[in-house]
Amino acid sequence: xxxxxxxxxxxxxxxxFLLFAVxxxxxxxxxxxxxxxxxxxxxxHRLIELAQDHLLxxxxxxxxxxxxxxxxxxxAIGLVIGIAMGTNWVINRTLKSLFLGLQMLxxxxxxxxxxxxxxxxxxxxxxxVVMSSTSAIAIATADGILNIxxxxxxxxxxxxxxxxxxxxxxxxPGSLPNVVSGLKLGWTxxxxxxVSAELIKSSIGLGFLLYMGRELNDASQxxxxxxxxxxxxxxxxxxxxxxxxxxxxxRWGLTAEEDLSA
Amino acid sequence: xxxxxxxxxxxxxxxxxxxxxxxxxxxxTNMQKTVAALAPVSMxxxxxxxxxxxxxxxCGKSTMLNLIAGFTQPTTGKILLDGxxxxxxxxxxxxxxxxxxxxxxxxxxxxxxxxLKRKLLHPRARREKARSYLRLMHLEEYEKAxxxxxxxxxxxxxxxxxALAPDPRLLLIDEPFSALDTVVRLELYAELQRIHQETHKxxxxxxxxxxxxxxxxxxxxxxxxxPGAVVHELKIDLPRPRxxxxxxxxxxxxxxxxxxxxxxx
Ligand SMILES: Nc1ncnc2c1ncn2[C@@H]1O[C@H](COP(=O)(O)OP(=O)(O)OP(=O)(O)O)[C@@H](O)[C@H]1O
Ligand SMILES: [Mg+2]
Numbered sequence: 024x025x026x027x028x029x030x031x032x033x034x035x036x037x038x039x040f041l042l043f044a045v046x047x048x049x050x051x052x053x054x055x056x057x058x059x060x061x062x063x064x065x066x067x068h069r070l071i072e073l074a075q076d077h078l079l080x081x082x083x084x085x086x087x088x089x090x091x092x093x094x095x096x097x098x099a100i101g102l103v104i105g106i107a108m109g110t111n112w113v114i115n116r117t118l119k120s121l122f123l124g125l126q127m128l129x130x131x132x133x134x135x136x137x138x139x140x141x142x143x144x145x146x147x148x149x150x151x152v153v154m155s156s157t158s159a160i161a162i163a164t165a166d167g168i169l170n171i172x173x174x175x176x177x178x179x180x181x182x183x184x185x186x187x188x189x190x191x192x193x194x195x196p197g198s199l200p201n202v203v204s205g206l207k208l209g210w211t212x213x214x215x216x217x218v219s220a221e222l223i224k225s226s227i228g229l230g231f232l233l234y235m236g237r238e239l240n241d242a243s244q245x246x247x248x249x250x251x252x253x254x255x256x257x258x259x260x261x262x263x264x265x266x267x268x269x270x271x272x273x274r275w276g277l278t279a280e281e282d283l284s285a
Numbered sequence: 286x287x288x289x290x291x292x293x294x295x296x297x298x299x300x301x302x303x304x305x306x307x308x309x310x311x312x313x314t315n316m317q318k319t320v321a322a323l324a325p326v327s328m329x330x331x332x333x334x335x336x337x338x339x340x341x342x343x344c345g346k347s348t349m350l351n352l353i354a355g356f357t358q359p360t361t362g363k364i365l366l367d368g369x370x371x372x373x374x375x376x377x378x379x380x381x382x383x384x385x386x387x388x389x390x391x392x393x394x395x396x397x398x399x400x401l402k403r404k405l406l407h408p409r410a411r412r413e414k415a416r417s418y419l420r421l422m423h424l425e426e427y428e429k430a431x432x433x434x435x436x437x438x439x440x441x442x443x444x445x446x447x448a449l450a451p452d453p454r455l456l457l458i459d460e461p462f463s464a465l466d467t468v469v470r471l472e473l474y475a476e477l478q479r480i481h482q483e484t485h486k487x488x489x490x491x492x493x494x495x496x497x498x499x500x501x502x503x504x505x506x507x508x509x510x511x512p513g514a515v516v517h518e519l520k521i522d523l524p525r526p527r528x529x530x531x532x533x534x535x536x537x538x539x540x541x542x543x544x545x546x547x548x549x550x
Binding site: 175178179180193197199 | 388402433
């Protein structure tokens with residue numbers, strides 16, 4: 024078990040090392056001018072410059088803060104609506120189609136509306152994040168509740184669980200694996216939304232640096248910020264939800280040996 | 286009702302605890318059709334009695350058990366436990382299911398703790414009590430284990446511990462052993478009889494297996510037909526603990542099987 028995880032870690036590290044090596048080699052062949060296709064070293068160099076100009080860290084911090092607050096709001100709203108959907112047939116039937124429809128929208132499509140309603144105020148970011156991730160969280164929560172095996176509800180009732188306590192003792196813990204998956208998806212979608220909004224309406228943040236890179240015709244900056252956007256989004260995804268998810272899966276016995284993604 | 290007054294059951298005095306009075310059940314299905322699952326059934330079950338329901342598939346045994354547990358309401362008639370009408374599920378009538386129904390988000394001991402009243406008992410007292418039931422089932426070493434780490438037989442023993450811990454007046458058991466292998470089943474028959482003798486619980490046990498019925502029951506009630514009804518009753522006065530392979534148990538099982546065939550034809 025332990026050695027298998029270690030092996031997997033080295034595999035991943037090796038893969039990225041190889042990826043960067045190939046990139047560096049391709050860049051040094053000068054197939055395209057380096058303002059279009061910079062080498063990894065140039066990208067890192069540009070990121071260091073941005074950091075020295077005190078642009079990088081404040082931007083990361085701003086984006087993360089906007090994202091975390093917006094996401095917490097989205098999670099609270101999504102969970103409440105999801106629980107209502109999961110426990111009430113009428114609410115589920117009506118809201119589910121609406122939310123599935125809203126999910127068809129690319130997250131960036133919320134930005135123009137946010138500009139119209141909120142102008143350049145910060146509230147607009149939270150609006151975009153909430154609209155981007157709430158439906159995914161609500162739908163996953165509702166599905167999680169509706170998929171709780173009825174035997175758990177029956178067992179809880181025969182063991183004397185009062186109706187009001189069902190939520191805390193059975194419905195929430197019983198739907199947790201699905202809910203955590205929903206939160207993960209919501210986080211990713213919210214992250215898309217936050218960076219998209221910053222592209223258009225901000226003077227700070229990762230999205231803004233991306234936009235600025237384009238304005239300056241600086242491919243190193245654009246690629247560098249894209250990498251950072253991936254790294255920070257993924258990092259928090261792994262640490263916030265990955266660990267919780269792994270714990271739940273272990274307790275429920277969902278990490279079977281034959282798990283293909285392992 | 287007068288169910289709380291002691292009544293005779295034929296061999297000495299025994300206290301009636303459960304009264305089923307003309308209970309029938311009709312289900313409404315999707316397409317405005319109705320299914321009569323249970324014809325009016327009446328029975329009385331004494332305190333400390335081990336009653337087994339047998340009968341072919343679909344004759345309403347589980348339906349009867351669900352009504353007694355309070356999961357569904359009778360279409361006609363009523364059910365009284367110690368004189369009080371049954372209207373909803375409660376821990377005085379604990380049900381054990383064919384699928385163990387243990388909560389995978391709790392470990393073994395927390396599952397057993399689950400049914401213990403939170404208001405009355407200190408958390409430490411609850412754990413102590415749960416532990417004593419795990420000990421009764423020889424599972425004390427597994428109290429911290431996750432549910433999926435247990436074998437099928439161990440899961441059913443945890444489920445039994447969980448059902449016993451709240452000290453229910455009536456234990457309702459619906460074919461809990463049908464998925465288990467023979468050796469484990471024989472062990473659990475012995476276990477169940479021992480617990481019945483030690484705790485004097487009133488138990489209703491549902492099974493397809495006539496040997497199982499003859500081995501466990503003080504009284505066997507045979508359901509049959511559609512809608513289901515009690516077509517035959519057999520008292521089994523054999524000393525306990527009974528052995529599954531005991532010739533006398535086998536003889537009673539044979540008797541039940543021939544009764545079943547009579548009712549079929
Ligand atoms: N919720 C329900 N809705 C409609 N019909 C039902 C429902 N529950 C049971 N029935 C019907 O009632 C009849 C009796 O079912 P029940 O489950 O009580 O049988 P059983 O004796 O427990 O059978 P088995 O031995 O197979 O478990 C069956 O015909 C079944 O189809
Ligand atoms: Mg049944």
